[in-house]
Structures are given as structure tokens and as C-alpha cells.
Amino acid sequence: MKNYRMTVQYDGTRYNGWQKQGDTDNTIQNKLETILTRLTGEKVSVNGAGRTDAGVHAKGQVAQFRAETDLTEAEIRDYLNRYLPDDIGVLLLKEAAPRFHSRYNASTKYYLYRIGKNKAAHIFERKYIYEYRGETPLDTAAMKLATLQLIGEHDFRSFCGNPKMNKSTVRTIYSIRITETEDEIDIGFFGDGFLQYMVRILVGTLIEVGEHRRDPQSMDSLLESRSRRMAGPTAPACGLTLMEVRYS
Amino acid sequence: MKNYRMTVQYDGTRYNGWQKQGDTDNTIQNKLETILTRLTGEKVSVNGAGRTDAGVHAKGQVAQFRAETDLTEAEIRDYLNRYLPDDIGVLLLKEAAPRFHSRYNASTKYYLYRIGKNKAAHIFERKYIYEYRGETPLDTAAMKLATLQLIGEHDFRSFCGNPKMNKSTVRTIYSIRITETEDEIDIGFFGDGFLQYMVRILVGTLIEVGEHRRDPQSMDSLLESRSRRMAGPTAPACGLTLMEVRYS
Numbered sequence: 001m002k003n004y005r006m007t008v009q010y011d012g013t014r015y016n017g018w019q020k021q022g023d024t025d026n027t028i029q030n031k032l033e034t035i036l037t038r039l040t041g042e043k044v045s046v047n048g049a050g051r052t053d054a055g056v057h058a059k060g061q062v063a064q065f066r067a068e069t070d071l072t073e074a075e076i077r078d079y080l081n082r083y084l085p086d087d088i089g090v091l092l093l094k095e096a097a098p099r100f101h102s103r104y105n106a107s108t109k110y111y112l113y114r115i116g117k118n119k120a121a122h123i124f125e126r127k128y129i130y131e132y133r134g135e136t137p138l139d140t141a142a143m144k145l146a147t148l149q150l151i152g153e154h155d156f157r158s159f160c161g162n163p164k165m166n167k168s169t170v171r172t173i174y175s176i177r178i179t180e181t182e183d184e185i186d187i188g189f190f191g192d193g194f195l196q197y198m199v200r201i202l203v204g205t206l207i208e209v210g211e212h213r214r215d216p217q218s219m220d221s222l223l224e225s226r227s228r229r230m231a232g233p234t235a236p237a238c239g240l241t242l243m244e245v246r247y248s
Numbered sequence: 249m250k251n252y253r254m255t256v257q258y259d260g261t262r263y264n265g266w267q268k269q270g271d272t273d274n275t276i277q278n279k280l281e282t283i284l285t286r287l288t289g290e291k292v293s294v295n296g297a298g299r300t301d302a303g304v305h306a307k308g309q310v311a312q313f314r315a316e317t318d319l320t321e322a323e324i325r326d327y328l329n330r331y332l333p334d335d336i337g338v339l340l341l342k343e344a345a346p347r348f349h350s351r352y353n354a355s356t357k358y359y360l361y362r363i364g365k366n367k368a369a370h371i372f373e374r375k376y377i378y379e380y381r382g383e384t385p386l387d388t389a390a391m392k393l394a395t396l397q398l399i400g401e402h403d404f405r406s407f408c409g410n411p412k413m414n415k416s417t418v419r420t421i422y423s424i425r426i427t428e429t430e431d432e433i434d435i436g437f438f439g440d441g442f443l444q445y446m447v448r449i450l451v452g453t454l455i456e457v458g459e460h461r462r463d464p465q466s467m468d469s470l471l472e473s474r475s476r477r478m479a480g481p482t483a484p485a486c487g488l489t490l491m492e493v494r495y496s
Contacts, residue, residue, distance in 0.1 A: 009368070009371050009372075010371060011371055011372060059372075081367060081368045084368075086367065086371070086374050087371055087374070088371065089367060089368025089370075089371045090368055091368055091369065119329060119334065119337060120257075120329045120332075120338055121337065121339065122337075123257050123258060123259055123334070123335055123337045124257075124259060124305075124307075124373075124376065125372075126334050126335070128372065
């Protein structure tokens, strides 16, 4: 069996996320598996590095699968792109080392959350930005201050959207970069991995800080509480994009 | 009456073009007029610099209207953006000189046509690019050669989509810029004005040149024929965007 690695981008708007959950097959993973199974004549399983939620996008998802085939890398990639819907595309497809695993071997994941400040300026990107409609501008200086207590290795249970999570909720955030332009606030998250809804709950909490409804110095105690109820709301999926997965 | 000038951008996908034609009111112009009429309490007429066709987009349409109001420029702009649908946005709105007219005073219009060479790379821009599916790559050197005979003042009747056009079909194209990247061929058209479907028929004709199905040196005789039947097909609307309107 050969092992293949591919870089996939998708507009997640009309999908129930990357991965099969329950009885829906309207997932990115399922679209890829169906076409690869048809191509090879054998059941193919595709592993994604990041299990993006319903409505979340990707520009640099890395996925991996094993298959027995004589087709070239370009032939497999072109077959996928011919039969995939217009909102999913395979950018790269290469044979990988036999033991390469897209999720277990990932060292850093980079997620970008885009907050719009001017709907009129984002006509062409309106599905990929969360347009903030608050009365007053977000205080990004306060938001940046709050990120200082979030960086590093922590138990992020307060930011975990899955109340039944029974594995470790310890993760490491390497950095959080907040950049502001006239029309947009971007928040980039770099970490070794993220819990379900974690990035979006972090964003929802940082927005409350930016609205002066939450103390930027309260992140330490929020982490210590290990309680989802203490954190802010889950920011809308549309603003989130998995930008890149890095391997060491 | 004050005279206002605004810069408007829109995703033309679901509209029947800029301007009212026949009995449809599903136009950009109509959306703007309806809101402005509601705001001012008097019938407002909006003039666009370029009458973009159904499905054509704009990043820099300039439109102008007269109204009697005490509202500030920012108030009018914000009211429009609050009630416009998500795929239309007013970027700028300023009071203009009393005699300013967005169409008659325009000196240069810049239209961009985007031809995709790799569907997978354009997931997020798929509605704004015409994805070319020909067997062999387009010969952009031949296409550039063909543009040389198109530049300048000519009777462009061969490239006019309106067979009943009874006004002058003479227009001046200042330049045509073809740029190619790995995934895309862009054709920028700069001119004093364009006839109905003219840019898209020029693109359809240049694509035939790029496919070696038409001699790049045949543009002179095509112009001289003054016959729409001699030109190429009308390229799809989705690839075309009105980028900018300049005033001298």
C-alpha cells in the first residue's frame, strides 16, 4: 500500500464539517473518500490533520490516505479535481513516507479568524468573514493583552465545546497574532492542536474583552475554572479558516 | 438638489445586471434607487458609469444621483449599507460638483476578465473566474499579438452584442494587458467606453486566438467586417469585473 499526502482547500459553507459525525455523509472527508474509492476500486479512508467543524473553511488542510494503485500522483490529483464539487480542491498530492500520518505527525496548526468591521468592503469575501455589528469598535489593545495569558501549555477545558470530552484537554498555543486594518481584525492562532470549537470560543471570549465586558487579565482564572460556562460564546463558523498544517 | 457620487461594488451573480431592462427589477440600480427613495421620500434616479450585464461584477462602479436631503454623506452611505443585500456595498459616497455625471464624464473604464487554468486553486473565487477547460494551454503570446490590432480608435460593431444598436459603435481602447500566472490568465481592458457584451466578445475571440483556431493577425479584417458573426463567442459573464472608472 502506498501512502499519499495531499493539501486540500474548501469552502466549508455547505458542509457538515470535515469528518463524518452521526448519520450525515455531507462532509469533506466523505466527498474525498467516495471519489478515491471509485478510482481505486477499494475502500479508501482519508485522515485530515484538522477536524474542521461545520461551516469552517480550509486553505491548507493536510489529508492522508493509503491506496494500492499504479496511477501517478498527477493522475490521482486530476481525477479528484475532476469529480470534486466546485467548493473543494486538491492543491498538492504526493506520495509520503510509509508511516506519515497527517494528524499524529502535525507539529503546528495555523487557524485564522477574520472579523469584519465594514460589510460593504467584503462583498466578495462575505462567506469567509464574521461581520461584527457591535455599537463601538473592538479594543484590540485589550484583546492583545488577554492573549498573553492564553499562550503556552494550558488545560483548555474552559474552551472545549464538547462537554463529554474524556481525553486530555491540555494543548499548547505557540502564538496568537491580532492584526487590524481599516476594515478587518484578523486573529491568527498557532498551536499544537485545538479542541472542538476551541478557536471559536477563544474568539468569542476575546471579543467580549474587546467590548470591555471582560477583564483582559481574567484569562488565567478562566483557564483555572475549567468550565465552559465561564468562557464567552462560540464565534460563528464562517469566519474561521484552517490556513496551514506544519510538520517537523 | 445636491449631486452625489458613490463607488459601489457588487457580486453580480444573482442580478440581471446594473440597469433595468424590460420588466425585471432585479438590478443593482433598482436596489440602490429603492433604498434612496425610501430614505429621501422622493423618487431618486441612480446613474451608473458602466452598465454591467447580468452576472458581471464590479469592484469600482461609480454611480451618481441627485437628492434633496440634510443627511451627511456618512449617514446616506451607512443607511444604504444597512439595507443593501450582502452582495452589494457602497465604499465611498461624496457630494460632487453640480454638473458631474458618472457616465458622461468618465474618461477611462477598466474591466478585468479572469480566466482560470486550475479550478482547484480558485475554490474561494469560483464565482468570479471563468474556468477554462480546453485540452491544451492557451497561447498567450498569440493573444498578445492579436491585441495590437485592437488597440486604438475603431468601429467595434463586430464586437457589439446588440444587433439593433443604432448609435455610433466607434470606441477607443487605450490598452489591453494580458498577464499570466500559474493558475490564471488575466486580461485587463482600458478604454473610453465599451459596447454591450464588447469585452466578453473580445475575450471569446482572443481565446480562439489562444487556441490557434484564429489568426492573431486577423483582427484588422475582423474589425473591418463590422459583422458580429465574424467574431468569437461571448465569454461567460462570471469572469468579468468592472474594476475602476476614471475621470479626467
